[in-house]
Amino acid sequence: MVATSPDTGARSRPMTAEEKKVIIASSAGTIFEWYDFYLYGSLASIIGAQFFTAFPEATRNVFALLAFAAGFLVRPFGALVFGALGDLIGRKYTFLMTILIMGVSTFLVGLLPGYQAWGIAAPIILIALRMLQGLALGGEYGGAAVYVAEHAPQGRRGYFTSFIQTTATVGLLLSLIVILIVTSVVNANYAPVPQFGLDGQPLLDAAGAQVMLDPFRAWGWRIPFLGSIFLLAISLYIRLQMNESPAFKKMKEEGAQSKAPLKEAFGNWKNGKIALIALFGLTAGQAVVWYSGQFYALFFLQNVVRVDAFSTNVFVAWSLILGTAGFIFFGSLSDRIGRKPIILGGCALAAITYMWVFPMLTKVANPALSAAQSVDVTVTADPNDCSFQFNPVGTAQFNNSCDIVxxxxxxASVNSHTEDGPAGQVATVQIGETVVQSYDGNTLTGEALAAEKDRFTAEINAALTDAGYPLVAADNTTVAKANHFFDIFKAQNIAVVLILTYLIVLVTMVYGPIAAQLVELYPTRIRYSGLSLPYHIGNGWFGGLLPATAFAISAQTGNIYAGLWYAIIIAVMTVVIGAIFVPGDSHKKDIFKDD
Known part of the structure; x- marks a missing residue:
């Protein structure tokens, strides 16, 4: 039986063999699930080329919508399904199911033939597998967090559950490393693959030569998915050796189980308000800081700062290696001073420093781009011609002349400001002394539309190049670059890694203690159900929509950093609500006596 009285000795004693087994078993399986989930995200563009590009645009957009939504929007439903099962039949058997579903669906993605072989069935099956991944992940986290917390001695829940908190970052790191290794090995040892159309004829480029695809993009991307079957076998073996959590066994022996955990957790105000407090006062802010520090930082470095994909992955991987210990540090610290001040402190630091850190990242990683952003760029447009370009799945069309500019x-990562123009006038942009006129994509069709697109692209690119913008990557000698995984020991590369590591430290502050905090909000009988839903709404929806929202805000304002206000506002909201409503002494709670 685990200890149930808080004392200094419980905190300072070493882990028992059984406690180590619990943490290893839970963490290893959860790392594997995050690894599987991130593979799809990291390789989404490659996978999309295999399954979606053969469709007419309207149909392709529907599939793109479904594939995107599966990864984020389905997670709360997985939390409901598996959360209820976890409270009804137990923690162990529920997250055995989640890992099996995740592992098998990931392996099948690696096996699934593309559109050329299976036609429309291929993308439909891919979307179904992606939905299964989202459902499984929705049930996995809550099970692992609850299982470890219910094995932890009183006074050490933050430390024990912090190992679960490392799993998302370690899973991302593992997926990046595997992709880097497989890409290097496959492309170095195999020839490019000629491409053919659906009619079986060779695909030709603009010069008339046959299109060749590097071997990783052609078939090597499947290897990380197929290799996950070995991780599944290991994780299943480890988890089958586990025992049920002592808190659940005690509750079951006493006949205190909930007969309807979802109704009890969310169907009355007493428990329902806990979910709202957990969502708005904890997980929403945690989610935007988590996504900003890892995913958005990766997106920003590659797509805004224009660092190449390989170097970006190397820099982010090293920041994860350097910063991951913070999860354990802050989880352990929360056992002493409480979860609340650390989580809210991380949100507050993020809100205060983001508008300083990300411009610094641009200046360090791409000095030429940073210098060019001082050039005055003015868009003149009819205000009614400018849309808010929120496009999370890439399906919307923004054809107004202002939207095009x-x-x-x-x-192109250009900062600009907008001035109102006459009603009905086609938008223009002045870059330095050069004025470029846009075009209305709603009224033009066919060759006329294509000609205007080509004209506009050529003119705006020429103006930006004259203004100093490094549009051609090969000509930019100032941008940070890593030629191999250990090529970081240059002043510029080290600086980039250190900036990214600071962002990871903020991630560890908000994420390290949160599992213990969520566990302590709920009684044993509804704990799995109760904590899973606000966690996955916060992370799946508030966090998952961050890149698309940030881009839309940046496009609307003309400032590539303005999108950070989304994360800042949500983080501040969490600080305020959390400070008022989240209990500050939950780390002292005895979860064996909470029912």
Missing amino acids: KGALSR
């Missing part, structure tokens, strides 16, 4: 400037 702002979208082009945002994609």
Whole structure:
């Protein structure tokens, strides 16, 4: 039986063999699930080329919508399904199911033939497998967090559950490393693959030569998915050796189980308000800091700062290696001073420093781009011609002349400001002394539309190049670059890694203690159900929509950093609500006596 009285000795004694087994078993399986989930995200563009590009645009957009939504929007439903099962039949058997579903669906993605072989069945099956991944992940986290917390001695829950908190970052790191290794090995040892159309004829480029695809993009991307079957076998073996959590066994022996955990957790105000407090006062802010520090930082470095994909992955991987110990540190610290001040402190630091850190990242990683952003760029447009370009799944069309200008400037990482023009006038952009006229994509069709696109692209690119913008990556000698995984021992590369590591430290502050905090909000009988839903709404929806929202805000304002206000506002909201409503002494709670 685990200890149930808080004392200094419990905190300072070493872990028992059984406690180590619990943490290893839970963490290893959860790392594997995050690894599987991130593979799809990291390789989404490659996978999309295999399954979606053969469709007419309207149909392709529907599939793109479903594939995107599965990864984030389905997670709360997995939390409901598996949360209820976890409170009804136990923690162990529930997250055995989640890991099996995740592992098998990931392996099948690696086996699934592309559109050329299976036609429309291929993308439909891919979307179904992606939905299964989202459902499984929705049930996995809550089970692992609850299982470890219910094995932890009183006074050490933050430390024990912090190992679970490392799993998302370690899973991302593992997926990046595997992709880097497989990409290097496959492309170095195998020849490019000629591409053919659906009619079996060779695909030709603009010069008339046959299109060749590097071997990793052609078939090597499947290897990380197929290799996950070995991780599944290991994780299943470890988890089958586990015992049920002592808190659940005690509750079951006493006949205190909930007969309807979802109804009890969310169907009355007493428990329902806990879910709202957990969502708005904890997980929403945690989610935007978590996504900003890892995913958005990776997106920003590659797509905004224009660092190449390989170097970006190397820099982010090293920041994860350097910063991951913070999860354990802050989890352990929360056992002493409480969870609340650390989580809210991380949110507050993020809100205060983001508008300083990300411009610094641009200045360090791409000095030429940073210098060019001082050039005055003015968009003149009818205000009614400018849309808010929120496009999380890439399906919306922004064809107004103002939207075309702002979208082009945002994609080129240009800062600009907008002035109102006459009603009905086609938008223009002045870059330095050069004025470029946009075009109305709603009224033009066919060759006329294509000609205007080509004209506009050529003119705006020429103007940006004259203004100093490094549009051609090969000509930019100032941008940070890593030629191999250990090529970080240069002043510029070290600086980039250190900035990214600071962002990871903020991630560890908000994420390290949160599992213990969520566990302590709920009684044993509804704990799995109760904590899973606000966690996955916060992370799946508030966090998952961050890149698309940030881009839309940046395009609207003409400032590539303005999108950070989304994360800042949500983080501040969490600080305020959390400070008022989240209990500050839950780390002292005895979860064996909470029912």
